[in-house]
Amino acid sequence: GEDVEQSLFLSVREGDSSVINCTYTDSSSTYLYWYKQEPGAGLQLLTYIFSNMDMKQDQRLTVLLNKKDKHLSLRIADTQTGDSAIYFCAESMGSNTGKLIFGQGTTLQVKP
Amino acid sequence: GAVVSQHPSWVICKSGTSVKIECRSLDFQATTMFWYRQFPKQSLMLMATSNEGSKATYEQGVEKDKFLINHASLTLSTLTVTSAHPEDSSFYICSVPGRLYEQYFGPGTRLTVT
Numbered sequence: 454g455e456d457v458e459q460s461l462f463l464s465v466r467e468g469d470s471s472v473i474n475c476t477y478t479d480s481s482s483t484y485l486y487w488y489k490q491e492p493g494a495g496l497q498l499l500t501y502i503f504s505n506m507d508m509k510q511d512q513r514l515t516v517l518l519n520k521k522d523k524h525l526s527l528r529i530a531d532t533q534t535g536d537s538a539i540y541f542c543a544e545s546m547g548s549n550t551g552k553l554i555f556g557q558g559t560t561l562q563v564k565p
Numbered sequence: 566g567a568v569v570s571q572h573p574s575w576v577i578c579k580s581g582t583s584v585k586i587e588c589r590s591l592d593f594q595a596t597t598m599f600w601y602r603q604f605p606k607q608s609l610m611l612m613a614t615s616n617e618g619s620k621a622t623y624e625q626g627v628e629k630d631k632f633l634i635n636h637a638s639l640t641l642s643t644l645t646v647t648s649a650h651p652e653d654s655s656f657y658i659c660s661v662p663g664r665l666y667e668q669y670f671g672p673g674t675r676l677t678v679t
Contacts (some may be wrong), residue, residue: 457608484666495569495658495672496609503666541608550666551599555608 457544459556466564471529473559475542478523482544485518486553487527490539499527499540529561537563568592569661571671578649579679586644586674588615588659594639595661600632603656603673615642615659649678 456478465471477485483504488496502509502516502525509516515528525542539558546552568591578584588598596617601609613634614622621634631653633645646653658673 486668488670496670498667498669501666550668551597551614551660551662552611553609553660553668554611557608558606 457542457554457556459540459542459559461557462560462562464562464564465532467532467534469532471527471532471536471561471563473527473529473540473542473561475525475527475556476523477525477542477544477554477556479544479546479554480520480523481547483548484545484550485516485525486543486545487514487516488541488543488555490541490558492538496541532561532563534563534565537561569659569669569671571657571659571674573674574672575675575677577677577679580650581648583645583647584649584676586646586657586659586676588642588644588661588671590640590661593661593663595642596639597662598636598642599660599668600634600642600644601658601660601670603658605656609658612644615644646676649676651678654678 458476486501487499490496513530517526539560541555541558543553543555570589572587598615600612603609612627615634615636617636623629636642654677656673659671660668
């Protein structure tokens with residue numbers, strides 16, 4: 454079945470770049486997403502990318518998609534302490550943007 | 566982003582009782598909404614699709630008689646956990662489709678069954 458895998462933990466120093474990686478299995482996924490979850494809060498949509506794109510940049514965020522390897526990454530430039538959170542990647546079930554399969558989440562710790 | 570609210574944010578109930586959780590879309594009218602479940606330090610799992618005017622569609626392994634879903638209007642979906650047991654304790658999150666490809670999530674409801 455479909456599966457999304459992420460590393461569980463990443464620690465960086467403030468000002469450095471963070472790269473969070475994700476692999477997925479469903480090649481029919483049309484959309485891939487990155488969400489941020491802060492403690493006690495809901496999911497905040499950070500960005501999404503279509504499966505026919507290789508890269509998307511939005512301010513400090515850069516998403517890279519390698520469809521051949523089914524690999525998705527999120528790069529956060531100039532990481533700040535406020536970026537500390539859990540980051541989830543998710544793939545759509547085919548073209549259904551409402552039905553998402555989530556990874557386990559990567560806890561990003563930013564040290565001052 | 567779109568605003569999605571959930572009520573209550575936290576509920577504690579006794580085993581055997583039923584609990585209703587509301588999900589409201591404040592920005593969009595939604596013919597479909599989605600219910601997810603998140604266990605502590607784990608991923609979100611899709612439970613069901615709530616359909617306005619028709620029955621909900623449940624994912625494999627989700628008991629439809631246990632988790633009753635009612636899409637009362639274009640802005641409101643409710644999830645009722647019936648005859649709750651401690652293993653039903655979890656974080657329940659709803660989502661609403663945005664205008665394009667976005668999916669907006671509510672803040673979640675933490676259910677604790679004692």
